[in-house]
Amino acid sequence: MSSIRKRLVVAGGGAAGFFCAVNAARLSPQLEVVLLEKTGKLLSKVKVSGGGRCNVTHNAPDITYMTKRYPRGQHFVKKSFSRFFVPDTIAWFADRGVKLKAEADGRMFPVTDDSQTVIDCLLHEADRYRVRVEMSQEVTSLEKTAGGGWILHLQGGRKLETDYVCIAAGGYAQAGKFNWLEQTGHTIVPPAPSLFTFNMPGNPITSLMGLATEAHVKIAGSKLQEKGPLLITHWGMSGPAILRLSAWGARELQALQYTFTAIVNWLPDYNENTLREAWPSLRLEYGKQKIHHKNPFGLPQRLWHFLLQQAGIHEENRWADVPAKDQNKLMKLLVSMDFPVKGKTTFKEEFVTCGGITLSEIDPATMESRLVPNLFFAGEVMDVDGITGGFNFQHAWTSGFVAATAIVGK
Structure with a gap:
């Protein structure tokens, strides 16, 4: 040469x-x-x-x-x-x-x-x-x-x-x-x-495919957590919050063979304690209104209706009439909802x-x-x-x- x-x-x-x-x-x-x-x-x-x-x-x-x-x-x-x-x-x-x-x-x-x-x-x-x-x-x-x-x-x-x-x-x-x-x-x-979405086969949340909202997501039993936009897909969950979690947890989630529980807080500004503290005043303020129609948290309506359904709250219920048991269930779903994850999907073609x-x-x-x-x-x-x-x-x-x-x- x-x-x-x-x-x-x-x-x-x-x-x-x-x-x-x-x-x-x-x-x-x-x-x-x-x-x-x-x-x-x-x-x-x-x-x-x-x-x-x-x-x-x-x-x-x-x-x-x-x-x-x-x-x-x-x-x-x-x-x-x-x-x-x-x-x-x-x-x-x-x-x-x-x-x-x-x-x-x-x-x-x-x-x-x-x-x-x-x-x-x-x-x-x-x-x-x-x-x-x-x-x-x-x-x-x-x-x-x-x-x-x-x-x-x-x-x-x-x-x-x-x-x-x-x-x-x-x-x-x-x-x-x-x-x-x-x-x-x-x-x-x-x-x-390192960048993948979470599969949740058969989970009713997938009925909300296409819905995007801000959320805080944690992986049960680990220190992994992220806050940001979350997208519900026909196979489970995606969006920046999930993709960031998948990157930070790449090794940990691989060791778990992609079988774990994601805990979603749909109200990132609240935790269970602060939501419980705020609840009585919300109930007082909206007592006469149907809970199905009055969502005070700014959540997408489809998500709000889904959470009420999961808590067993009838759409005709007024805020003041919701039984304590159902209220507690709704609060838990709002700030700490468990989603079993089984498997992953590559994010579009952006495989990293x-x-x-x-x-x-x-x-x-x-x-x-x-x-x-x-x-x-x-x-x-x-x-x-x-x-x-x-x-x-x-x-x-x-x-x-x-x-x-x-x-x-x-």
Whole structure:
């Protein structure tokens, strides 16, 4: 291989891989950059993220705030974010004509509300800086060369020699899929699903599918709890509160084989004691009104009617006429309703795993392997994962950019 022009091969055509490839090619025109994608699709997670709008990043006020949204890898991302953070991401895309907007919950999207805008931007950059993109090219093993470079063995027997490799292959659902990376001497933290919804087969709550409301959710027998929007689906529960719980509890819930009890408080501003204290004045104020028609908590009407039904309260009952036993049952359902969970469902196509390359074996300042030179990592292949809200994409952009700048600086 010519010593004049060096080569970088990036394995993985997702957000992290593309960001590494286009930035390395831009910063070093003399570097030949090849991007390999094992499937027939590029940037597939970018396409489906945020309901097809692409949740590019999160409008975090500072690095400390941001790092607290990563169940795994907080210390690692704190160091890497000092090199490329949210304002850098916003500026990078803005410089290329993609303006981002922040929503009330902090999620950031392109102003077009279309993920294709982000995809087109990255593809244009790859074209502009002559990144060679090859589809349906899966790396099966890596071999070190005597000169400090690498030979990539691809499916079908093809070999590709390179000076630098950046692995941005994403997460794997099965530990066995990491074998080719273990052969480089790296340790793999076994994978576990990290963003998933809760299955509640046969639960009457599913009759309210499509209903969304603020709630506080706890996992019985654990310290896991989250507050936020909860969405009822035809299979159980989803929404930000559930997805965040699934990320923080990824290992714990896997150990329970996804069989546990979720305790939902439909009135996050109350607990059992404060609701009991407030109840007599509510009963006095609304005594003559039918409880079915008068919901003083601002709950969606369908949910209110469902809870009254579950408490055995007749729709003709007035507030003043509800028996104490039924009142107690309703209070319990409002602030502490048990839902047996049996199984999980992947959140749309946004499958995220925890697990991957052990972080102690990677330098967060460069994304280079601490074990073997000229081998870099970016994105979800590392044991870093964030909750839903743009955090996983920010890690992808950051790690891809940091790897690119470190490779160019060699």
